[in-house]
Amino acid sequence: MIAVNKQLISQQAVDEWYVNWNALREQIHAAHEARNGQAEPFMHQGIEHFLQFLMIASEVEGYDTQASYELLPLNGGERLAFIRANPAQYASYRQLDELYKETKKRCARLRLQI
Template identity: 65%
Template structure:
């Protein structure tokens, strides 16, 4: 298991990360409502932000490992992330990414409390 760096998942750092996602999420939602194909690049940006945070908050200095178990990821997180990366322009992937952000934020809080 790739353990989390507790100093990186401070409440302030996680709140800043989520704030950026919330702004991006609003734009992605609007793009899906417009049905003009503009959601995909926004989703790719959201995926990149998620992966960057995951790697920065984990004790690893290599790229994302598909078969690794990251302490920070929620249940089935890697499989869900792979699904999202396959078709980032789909609305279902947007919903799934939003859920990953929310669940990861909660997981950060639990890991901060963990002894």
């Protein structure tokens, strides 16, 4: 398992990461509501944003699909694989949003552990 560096998931760092996601999430949601097929580029940005945080917090150079990350919630790797394979689907957007929420909660739990 690839451990997270707890100093890199401070409340401030996670809050900034999540604020950025909220702004992007609104764009993705609006694109899906408009049904104009423009959500995919925003989804790619959201996926990249999520992976960047995961890699920084885990202190790794790149995302390994076969690795287990302490920071990822239950079935996070499988869910991320689905999202990456189907970025234009609304279901992927919902999964990515849930993955962000659950990862934010997981960060809080990990910070509390000794």
